[in-house]
Amino acid sequence: MPVLAGLTALVIFLVDLAGSLGVAVAVLYVVVILISASFADRRALILIAAGCAGLTVLAYLLAHGPSLGQQALLRCLISLSAIAIVTWLAVRHRISTQILRNSERRYRNIFQSTGASIWEEDLSDVRRAMDALVQQGITDVRAHMDASPEFLRHCVSLVRIVDVNEAAMKLVGARDQPHFMSSLQNIFIAETEPSFREFLLAYYEGKSSFSYETMIRTIDGERRSILMAATFPVTDGAHENVLVSIFDITDRIRAEQALEQARAELAHVGRVITLGELTASIAHEVNQPLAAIVTNGEASLRWLERPVPDLAEARECLVELIGEGRRAGDVVNRLRKLATKAAPEHTLVEVRTLIAEAVELVNRQLLEQQIRLTQDLGAHPAVVLADRVQLQQVIINLMINGAQAMATTSVRELTIRLRQDPAEGVIVTVQDTGVGVSEDAMDRLFSAFFSTKASGMGMGLSISRSIIHAHDGRIWVTSAPGAGAAFHFALPLASQAQDPAP
Template sequence: MARYSQLGAIALTAAIFIFDTLAPLDVAIAVLYVAVVLLSLNFTGWRGTLLIGAACIGLTLLSFSLTHGSDLKSGPVGRCLVSLAAIVITTFLALRLGSTIAIIAESERRYRTIFVATGVAILEMDLSRLKVRLDQLRAAGAIDIDEVTRTHPGFAREALGMMRLVAANDTSLATFRAPDFTTLAGKLPTLIPKEMETSVWQLLDAIWHQETSFEAENVMNAVDGTRLNVLYTVAMPIERKALDLVLVSIMDVTARREAENALHQAQAELAHVSRVATLGELTVSIAHEVNQPLAGVVTNGEAGLRWLRRPEPVLTEVADSIERMISDAKRASEVIKRLRALASKAVPQALPVDLNDLVQDTLTLVQRELRSFQVDLQLSLAETLGRISGDRVQLQQVIINLVINAIQAMGSVPAGKRELSIATRCSDGAVTLEVNDSGPGFSPSNAAQLFAAFFTTKPEGMGMGLSICRSIVEAHGGRLRASSLPGGGASFEFSLPSQMGGN
């Protein structure tokens, strides 16, 4: 194209010069040199355009000199000045235009480089047909996308067929395992599974409200059937009202999600090991809590037999003994049930939990530790405490860990001064549990490491308890904090979001 423009400019320049010099017409033929200046934009830069403009001015003056010599009549001079002015103005405008074209070309080059070479999949889409269809639905009386969902439940899948793929970079082909652009364009609607339709409806809602961007994470299929976790962003430029140019950037986060799932699985395994280790520490308490009701069963059974063996059996006493046996058996069953829950590897379930009940259940398991360490327990449980949503077993693990840590921390404190306080409260939409002890507390140098994995101040400790507790609390949307008390001792508290309206 540039070669032909250059040859055309030379031929046109020669023709204008000959015609201007030899033709006996009283018109400003040299004005046609502006076409030569404009043609130069196709094959030269700003310097070349400037030189061509100067050459056209020179040829105009040369033609005037050859034609009129020293005859400076007003008519020829006026036409010459008009031609010169036209050439100068056109050259100036051509320079401005050339600069603008160069900027646009550089921008286009950068865009194509980013589009082609970036590590993110980028799809250039044309959604103009979809935009027209949505406008038709709006004109027909649809108020919002929710109404379209009710009246046209299959519209999300229909909308996918109205999205035309215009271009895709190499990363897109690699991400979706497509051999070429044609394959990707033909199969794109089928790569969106049914479970992604909720996200499609959300995109349609964003288009309906003329938003300029939309972002979501979902699952898509590759051409070969592979399931992909993708994070995608849809950019809808505000100046393209027809949505004929929409950019969709897609990041494959499958490996990241698999790594996160593996990490969560490892954390769950670690929490289970920690629970089992905690149960090992509570063996004496567990045996005591189970033996107590079992001993009650034996005692009441023997009493019932004695009442039956009398010459005149007292059946009311026998019935009372049997009822006490049933009650003791239920107590033993509840203890075993709680122990089985702590030792199990069940999948965590988010259910409504009463934190006060959880504290009471936990104290049942640590009663013997409290007595053997001669710990004075003070309970301050809020009467109207909102329920929280969480996994009961995991939250009980946190409370057991905090209480056992507090009891063990007071081992060096003289008997009679070992005080453990447990309090619950509700404020600002959160439920808080606080565990305070009268032990030696912790030094400021250890404060930053308390929740770090493998950090411990106990000779026999693993250093995993508090780290696991923090992970559990944060997974429930809460925070676990620690502080030293002014008069000695340590305070640990965690806060979790409260369920609205729960008591």
């Protein structure tokens, strides 16, 4: 290219020097500048243009000498103007091209070096397939895709992977891009289909972004949990390629599962400890119906052993005996659930019923400590989606804490309130008239192993906070030293109206 530009400039100079054509031959120097624009940088391009302008002036002086021919001078000025204009345009183009190349190089570096897996996908064919459905009279593409798995799989096959980065190949265990492309059918599994359906529908419906957790399988057969995320380009009819970022969240999911298991085990330990503290109340709750069973059984025998057996009285005693037996069974069943180590199971729970069951277990301890219990539970059902056992554990923990806080006070009143709030859902408050919580202890009250009691383990409130947070709720305390403390927790109301779990 440099040689061609030089030879072209030499030929133009010799023809212009002859001066026999009577035209502005030097205008052709713009060809030299355009050739040079393909290999010269901005500075070199300006120097070449300056050289062409110098050759134009030199040819004019050599051909016409000191005499100033008006037409020859006009041709010279026209040539110089053309050289200047084309040089300016070429320099501008060179700058724009360099900026574009730097931008592409920067994009490529980011694309390849980022830790996230990035897939560049062409969805044009998918758009055309969905448009064809609308032309056939199908207005609800989502419903059609749900009802026709074959169409979904057809759309997935129309997605063209344009490019992937190093992280994407590493995620699936591919050696290179050809290996990656040839393994796509093995990467996508049944669990991947729902995410692809939502991804394609989000694109077609004109949404600005998309994210979804799903599963893929590596080339070696390992299942990986991923988060798909994409921001769709805002275009006017031109369906550009879409960059899909894929993050490997397998380790995070495993850590969350391990944390959930540890939380469940910790909650179980807390329940066992709580049951130990409620031994007296539990014994009373079980002994009461057992004593009634014995009394009714003895009475039934007396009615039957009379010279004329009184079957009606005996029957009435037996009915009461069965009722007390069921009551004892209910108590034992609730205790078994509290003591059992099981995975959390979220069902629809009526909070007022749950509070009543918790009160039954703690009531004996409150009576022994001469604590007056007040309940303000409202008139309307309060249904939440929660694990019944864990939520009951929180209520029992707060009641026991309130009772223990009043061990040294003369006025002993424990109040349980339940109200519903449009913003926060169900709010349960357990308030005591104990010594209250100091400002120093307030910030650490829900921390593990922190206790305001000398013999306390400091686990009850920490476990309660973990349980409430796991239910998308919050727990807090309000207190004035010497005037008691009020523990509150809030849970969202159940989103669907169903009968609460028994």
